[in-house]
Amino acid sequence: MKNVANRARAYILLAVCVLLGVMPGAAPAMADGSSSSYNYSYWGEPVASPAAYQATELWTGDSLGTGPLKDPSDMHVTPDGDIYVLDTGNNRILILDSQFKLERIIDSFKQDGAVQTFQSPLGLFVTENKDLYIADTGNRRVVQLDSGDNVVKVVDSPQSEQLPENFTFQPVRLVVDKAQRLYVMATGVYDGFMEFNSGGDFTSFIGANKVTIDPVEYFWKRISTQAQRSQMVMYTPTEFSNLDINEEGFIYATNGQRSNNVKKLNAQGSDILRRLGYWEPEGDIYATVTTGYTRLADIDIGDSEMYSILDANHGRVFTYNGDGYLLYVFGGMGNQLGYFNTPAALERVGDDFIVLDKALGEITVFRSTEYGRTLNQAVRSYYNGDEEQALQLFRQTINMNANLDFAYSGIGKAILRQGDYAEAMKYFKQSMDKTNYSKAYLLYRKQVLRAHFTEIVAAVFLLVIAVFAWIKFRKMKVRKKVVPREQRAG
Amino acid sequence: MNKELVKYPFELMAHPFNGFWDLKYDRSRKTNLVISFIILGLMVLTNVLSTQYSGFLVSMYNPNYMNSLLEVLYVLIPVIFWTVANWSITTLMDGEGKFVEIFTSTCFAMLPLVIINLPWIWLSNYISLQEASFYYFSGSLATIWFIFLLFVGNMTVQQFTPGKTIVTILLTVAAMAFMAFLCLLFFSLVQQIINFSMTIYQEIVLRS
Numbered sequence: 001m002k003n004v005a006n007r008a009r010a011y012i013l014l015a016v017c018v019l020l021g022v023m024p025g026a027a028p029a030m031a032d033g034s035s036s037s038y039n040y041s042y043w044g045e046p047v048a049s050p051a052a053y054q055a056t057e058l059w060t061g062d063s064l065g066t067g068p069l070k071d072p073s074d075m076h077v078t079p080d081g082d083i084y085v086l087d088t089g090n091n092r093i094l095i096l097d098s099q100f101k102l103e104r105i106i107d108s109f110k111q112d113g114a115v116q117t118f119q120s121p122l123g124l125f126v127t128e129n130k131d132l133y134i135a136d137t138g139n140r141r142v143v144q145l146d147s148g149d150n151v152v153k154v155v156d157s158p159q160s161e162q163l164p165e166n167f168t169f170q171p172v173r174l175v176v177d178k179a180q181r182l183y184v185m186a187t188g189v190y191d192g193f194m195e196f197n198s199g200g201d202f203t204s205f206i207g208a209n210k211v212t213i214d215p216v217e218y219f220w221k222r223i224s225t226q227a228q229r230s231q232m233v234m235y236t237p238t239e240f241s242n243l244d245i246n247e248e249g250f251i252y253a254t255n256g257q258r259s260n261n262v263k264k265l266n267a268q269g270s271d272i273l274r275r276l277g278y279w280e281p282e283g284d285i286y287a288t289v290t291t292g293y294t295r296l297a298d299i300d301i302g303d304s305e306m307y308s309i310l311d312a313n314h315g316r317v318f319t320y321n322g323d324g325y326l327l328y329v330f331g332g333m334g335n336q337l338g339y340f341n342t343p344a345a346l347e348r349v350g351d352d353f354i355v356l357d358k359a360l361g362e363i364t365v366f367r368s369t370e371y372g373r374t375l376n377q378a379v380r381s382y383y384n385g386d387e388e389q390a391l392q393l394f395r396q397t398i399n400m401n402a403n404l405d406f407a408y409s410g411i412g413k414a415i416l417r418q419g420d421y422a423e424a425m426k427y428f429k430q431s432m433d434k435t436n437y438s439k440a441y442l443l444y445r446k447q448v449l450r451a452h453f454t455e456i457v458a459a460v461f462l463l464v465i466a467v468f469a470w471i472k473f474r475k476m477k478v479r480k481k482v483v484p485r486e487q488r489a490g
Numbered sequence: 491m492n493k494e495l496v497k498y499p500f501e502l503m504a505h506p507f508n509g510f511w512d513l514k515y516d517r518s519r520k521t522n523l524v525i526s527f528i529i530l531g532l533m534v535l536t537n538v539l540s541t542q543y544s545g546f547l548v549s550m551y552n553p554n555y556m557n558s559l560l561e562v563l564y565v566l567i568p569v570i571f572w573t574v575a576n577w578s579i580t581t582l583m584d585g586e587g588k589f590v591e592i593f594t595s596t597c598f599a600m601l602p603l604v605i606i607n608l609p610w611i612w613l614s615n616y617i618s619l620q621e622a623s624f625y626y627f628s629g630s631l632a633t634i635w636f637i638f639l640l641f642v643g644n645m646t647v648q649q650f651t652p653g654k655t656i657v658t659i660l661l662t663v664a665a666m667a668f669m670a671f672l673c674l675l676f677f678s679l680v681q682q683i684i685n686f687s688m689t690i691y692q693e694i695v696l697r698s
Contacts, residue, residue, distance in 0.1 A: 434546070434619060437619075438619035442618045445618075
């Protein structure tokens with residue numbers, strides 16, 4: 001009896017193991033978490049991937065020598081590596097060099113002889129010539145300071161026919177383009193970003209989100225009375241949650257939706273983000289009610305059209321290349337190094353990432369692993385058109401991570417350029433890249449047909465002759481059969 | 491004789507009104523059944539082969555989850571459901587079709603699906619993405635032909651008017667959905683009963 005029970009227990013244990021092992025929809029987080037990461041395959045399954053980035057340092061207000069940070073909400077890194085941290089709760093801006101050594105603190109500025117301070121500022125931006133723009137949210141203004149902390153201009157209470165009568169200007173995040181145009185994300189504005197010209201005058205809105213309607217809610221709204229309807233929530237487009245600008249002047253914006261939450265806006269405000277990847281660039285493609293949905297808090301644009309988004313709900317950073325293929329994922333929620341409590345801002349310092357945690361007032365530094373560096377370099381070489389080097393680097397990448405489906409496509413493209421069509425087809429098949437596979441296949445087919453032209457023509461010729469001969473033969477046979485019957489009749 | 495037997499389903503495909511009339515009134519039930527099972531077998535074969543051997547450009551199957559036995563069921567279960575549901579409905583609606591006749595006419599109607607899709611499995615390995623539209627076109631052609639044959643077959647076998655046939659076909663689809671629901675209910679209940687008795691067994695065994 002005991003024996004049977006033991007065996008039964010073993011079977012159940014086995015069944016449980018098998019079930020857990022093959023569960024495809026299970027949360028993508030890995031069991032050990034620390035060393036490995038994941039990526040999404042063509043089939044939408046989370047597959048194991050080596051870590052591309054690892055947390056190496058943690059900076060708090062104390063280790064920076066500035067006293068504790070209080071609800072810091074934004075960061076900006078200049079091309080030469082200076083890090084600007086906006087310490088919202090303490091109403092100050094910390095300027096650090098790339099080694100996190102404190103350079104100076106800005107907590108006030110002089111305007112017309114009077115000293116002015118900030119009141120819970122939420123966003124900042126630094127231009128190439130180190131002009132500092134601060135979204136001074138509590139004071140309802142945007143302040144521009146030059147590199148010597150002198151006020152250049154203050155933008156407040158914008159006037160326009162497009163704005164409502166009782167409009168209060170509460171800037172939250174902002175970017176500035178090369179023509180000194182200012183794009184401000186403001187609370188309570190559903191028409192997109194507010195664009196100001198270099199003189200600080202409001203010109204227009206840009207890039208509004210579309211209204212999304214829940215069918216169930218729509219149904220209830222249809223059958224309710226006017227009085228009930230006025231009590232309900234209005235359909236308004238979702239607000240943006242953050243924005244960044246790249247060197248070419250395109251604004252990348254995120255919003256709080258579950259999907260379609262990343263946009264690349266051109267000057268007209270239309271979305272031109274390339275979505276050629278296996279899955280939409282929107283963070284985790286699977287979400288469950290228990291783990292919660294992706295909610296993007298920040299976006300950062302790197303070189304070669306790479307961009308990263310920060311999911312505030314799961315604390316993960318997703319990086320995509322310009323075509324929208326997911327490169328790597330890192331981060332998470334937790335208490336250890338490399339995990340966050342309330343991630344708020346994401347920036348790149350060279351090839352490294354820094355993530356700002358709002359509630360803890362900490363900055364985590366992530367440095368690339370060899371895998372991450374190789375992949376970054378591969379994407380860069382490919383973007384710059386150096387296919388030879390991209391081929392080498394992508395080969396190294398898949399040696400480290402055979403699950404990275406899109407890397408095979410990069411190899412395939414380089415091989416296709418070299419003229420080895422059959423080999424290129426193999427790689428495109430591996431990356432499930434049907435368009436390029438078809439291109440390679442057409443070239444391959446032409447090559448084969450051309451090489452065996454004589455044989456093929458000869459075969460067709462012989463076949464035609466054979467068919468004719470067969471028909472002739474059949475006719476003769478029929479005639480022979482017919483003849484005796486006629487004789488019989490006669 | 492043998493040659494004519496091979497020709498017969500193809501003639502039915504081209505001239506369905508005469509063909510299904512012959513199937514109901516002139517042909518022996520036994521030959522009909524034999525041909526039906528051959529066509530059904532070929533249909534199963536087509537389905538299984540297409541999951542495995544379709545060209546990369548047109549294949550949509552995740553090879554990790556490909557299961558031939560399930561592919562067999564994906565053909566057999568709809569046919570069984572259709573036949574049972576159609577028989578149940580038409581019996582109530584004064585149809586003249588016997589169960590066997592419904593089954594054979596359904597199987598005969600599937601012939602276009604086989605003779606168009608089976609060669610395409612092989613051919614689809616030699617097409618580009620632009621030429622894939624031919625693949626999809628012939629696929630839809632086969633489906634439309636199949637539906638037309640199913641319609642004519644049902645009409646002839648039951649001796650219905652076209653309008654009544656459409657109504658019965660719609661009712662049949664509804665009945666199939668209902669059957670699927672009942673089957674799911676049945677199996678989930680059986681599963682729970684098995685689970686329950688298993689738990690009791692374990693409880694007893696582990697306590698002794």
